[in-house]
Amino acid sequence: MKRNLAIDIFRGLTMTLMVFVNEFWKVFNVPHWLEHYATLEDGMGLSDIVFPMFLFAMGMSIPYALERRREKGYSTESTLGHILSRTFALLVMGAFICNQESREMTGNRTLWVLLMVVGFFLTWNQYRKDFKPAKWLKLSGGILLAGLAICYRTPDGELFEGLWWGILGQIGWMYLFCALTYLLCRERQWVIPIIWAMLCVVNLMSVPMRDGSLLIENNILVDLADAIQLGPCYGAIMGLGGMMLTLADWKLAERPSAQKIGLGAAAAAVLLVLGMAFRTGWIVSKNLGTLPWCLFVMAIAVALYTLLRFLERKGWTAWWKPLTPAGTATLTVYMIPYLFIALWVAVNPTIAPWLTGWVGVAKCALMACVYIACAWGLTKAGIKLKI
DSSP: OOOOHHHHHHHHHHHHHHHHHTTGGGSBOOOGGGSOOOTTSSSOOTHHHHHHHHHHHHHHHHHHHHHHHHHTTOOHHHHHHHHHHHHHHHHHHHHHHHHHHHSOOSSOHHHHHHHHHHHHHHHHBOOOTTOTTHHHHHHHHHHHHHHHHHHOOOTTOOOOOOTTOHHHHHHHHHHHHHHHHHHHHTTOTTHHHHHHHHHHHHHHHHSOOTTSOOSSSSOHHHHHHHHTTOTTSHHHHHHHHHHHHHHHHHHTTTSOHHHHHHHHHHHHHHHHHHHHHHTTTSOOOTTTTOHHHHHHHHHHHHHHHHHHHHHHHHTOOGGGGGGHHHHHSHHHHHHHHHHHHHHHHHHOOOOOTTOBHHHHHHHHHHHHHHHHHHHHHHHHTTOOBOO
């Protein structure tokens, strides 16, 4: 199956924005519309659309990835094992990152973070097939990570825990749900929109309304969603939304370009109207994971993908070349900042007072470009995270 460049660009733009907004804590007075909005603040900033957009991109990629495996002759059992191994890798990396970000820890934090990143690359590097030491490097990476987890302590003596799994862990749980959904519904794709609608209903029952009340109290569907790590289901809503967009794109493959642009614009408009309708009962909140927030982000995602698909067909994608690693070595780009964080912790510098406002934002954009350049250099050297 031919690779979809528009999805690579979509994913890469999202990752570029992710490492960009993650730099805001190192500067002052970032414009509010670029930041995360407060939990009960009815609205969303740029930072509030980045993570769900990445989940949407993940959902778009799943049908392509699983169909490629099918074309290569992999069995369903093998594909299931592949899904589980990818989920495990994301959960492990998420747990490590979450433990070092969310809690104070004893010992040399800089060394611990550096060894954590080294362990990730040793274990999940994309080694050449003919590189014989690969299995030993993978084993050493696993041993290193196990040792770091065993040695981990907080000042209160608490041990290494799963906590909330972190961003990568959340992506792992959503990937597992969405990939299994596609695997089970591949021959009955009409079931996927029904599941998506059911998730929206569960979301409405999970999240408090504007007046603080719940639509339905003590609902078993909400308890089930919590039990399978879906929470208010916003991640699965975004992931299945991306999956449905890919399936729709396949079905419309033979339609004229103008018609597909019109349908994409119409779909974005419908999502926007639905978001506005549900906003009468629920606020727009990323922290709560409300349905209006999901629908507004999906409207943006559908509109952006429609534009990128158009640019791809026209061949107007040369502007994307400098950012290519963000779309093809996405996990590597995400991990590079942690090397810089380890250095930051070791030096513990004072933030310069002139790094404020748009000067600070420009500095964050520059750092995002540095991270992408570092990922490009590592990829050229044969170092690339691949799960």
